[in-house]
Amino acid sequence: MSENKTGPTDVDVEDFLAAVEHPVRRADGLILHEMFSEITEQPAVMWGPTMVGYGQYHYRYDSGREGDALAVGFSPRRASLALYGLTYAPETAELLESLGKYKTGAGCLYVTKLADVDTDVLGRMIEVSYPYVVGTLGV
Template sequence: MAENKTQATGASVEEFLAAVEHPVRHRDGFRLLELMREITGEEPEMWGPTIVGFGQYHYKYKSGREGDAVAVGFSPRKASLSLYGLTYGPEAADLLPRLGKHKTGAGCLYVNRLEDVDEDVLAELIRAGYRHVTTVLHSP
């Protein structure tokens, strides 16, 4: 069975974020680092070469495939900030319309700039997503 390609690497989160060239992604990356660390109580870890993750959970599909994944996290990609785990909780449906300018797709939330969204709503999405995957879906 294929192993999950995106795993914790042990690389430095601060070095990764410091190397982000895009000034808005750089600034927003460090703000998300602070926000997610505070909300989850977890220390950040690099997952693969570009995802900053906080906590993890174990998944198992009916097909038998299983592995560990980031509970919540983000990646300051060139086109936008990709936020992971924030749309999984049942509260997301009520919170997303209040977030501000964003897009969703394939389990991700995409934001161009943090200033485009309501940070209080973003914090609730982080809290709800983290709680959902670590209590409902269970952590390892």
């Protein structure tokens, strides 16, 4: 069975965020880092070269494939912020209605900039998503 392509690394999260070229993504990344750290009470860990994760869970598919993944997190990509793990909990469907401007795809939530969303709602999404992912999706 093949190894997961993305796993935890020893790269320093603060160094990674300080090096983000786009000034809005860099500033938003620092705000997200503070939010995720405070809400999850988990240390930030770089997963692969660009994903900042908080907590992790072990998964096992019916096919037999298994591995570890970040529970919740984000990546300050060039075009937008990719937010991971925030759309699985049942409560998030209602929260998305009042979040603001976003897109979804492949289990991710994409936000162009934090100014486009209600950060209180985003914080609530982190609050409900983190325990859901760790406690429900993990094996």
